[in-house]
């Protein structure tokens with residue numbers, strides 16, 4: 001039995017037809033950039049995220065950079081985040097001109113550690129970027145209390161947590177802004193690149209709308225340097241067609257995760273802890289940790305099961321960041337986690353017998 005880690009093909013005729021209709025709408029309108037599809041998607045997405053506004057961007061990394069700059073942050077400002085995230089989170093801080101400061105993680109979840117973040121707050125700290133890693137939204141009351149007490153901004157990297165809630169509010173509605181990616185593999189993914197920023201501040205949103213479009217205020221007038229980072233009409237149309245399905249797909253991911261939690265059992269690996277109380281997890285990724293990670297991945301590959309590692313190299317050990325002096329810091333929990341984490345198949349469409357196969361193969365693993 002072959003079980004691919006990812007499968008983004010659209011086998012359903014009904015579903016393909018829905019996307020063809022969305023494409024036809026754009027082809028007929030003759031408008032391909034910043035038209036009605038983007039405006040409608042921004043409204044619909046903002047409403048799902050319980051935010052006043054959403055601003056479509058070219059991708060998730062630009063969403064973070066544009067958001068940071070729209071808060072007025074840049075050179076001389078420190079922004080604290082996690083080294084256990086997509087490289088894009090930290091690169092976006094660097095591109096904004098601000099200084100990334102990395103804090104360690106909680107190895108039970110892979111999420112940023114609140115105590116270590118509070119220890120790293122200095123006079124120059126202006127924001128924390130909380131990454132809802134793997135789709136897990138946790139301790140929002142405590143994060144809000146921390147940033148409120150310190151008088152700094154809270155930024156949410158929601159690239160893996162579309163529609164994941166904490167208590168009754170979705171991720172992306174807690175912070176000064178939320179940044180989303182619609183890269184094809186994400187829980188809400190387009191058929192190409194895309195991203196969005198959510199916010200409930202009108203001034204911030206206007207600034208973000210300008211920055212994504214070369215800093216243009218009115219046509220051909222530019223007060224600030226900006227980016228060219230617009231969500232395009234065709235992607236917005238596809239995302240509008242997909243958005244109503246994401247709740248059900250997240251629930252399906254949740255059922256798969258529950259099956260794994262109920263059945264995976266071994267002394268040679270551990271599963272990350274389940275969400276509790278007000279927490280919610282939309283299982284963009286299902287991750288186990290093992291001291292024998294590479295052997296486990298090899299064993300699964302031999303049995304036809306695809307796995308990936310999120311993430312094998314922590315941000316402070318990326319050679320691109322050596323010049324920033326990040327290489328000198330030590331964050332032992334994230335470094336160990338990077339050597340032990342393994343993502344196993346968790347996507348809508350996986351069949352019961354496929355899950356049984358994954359469990360059997362994993363539970364019978366013995367390191368040599």
Ligand SMILES: *Cc1c(COP(=O)(O)O)cnc(C)c1O
Nearest residue numbers: 059060061086088089159181183
């Ligand atoms: C995917 C991802 C990004 C970057 O999004 P892109 O659309 O690929 O630029 C940022 N942060 C996290 C946590 C991600 O998973």
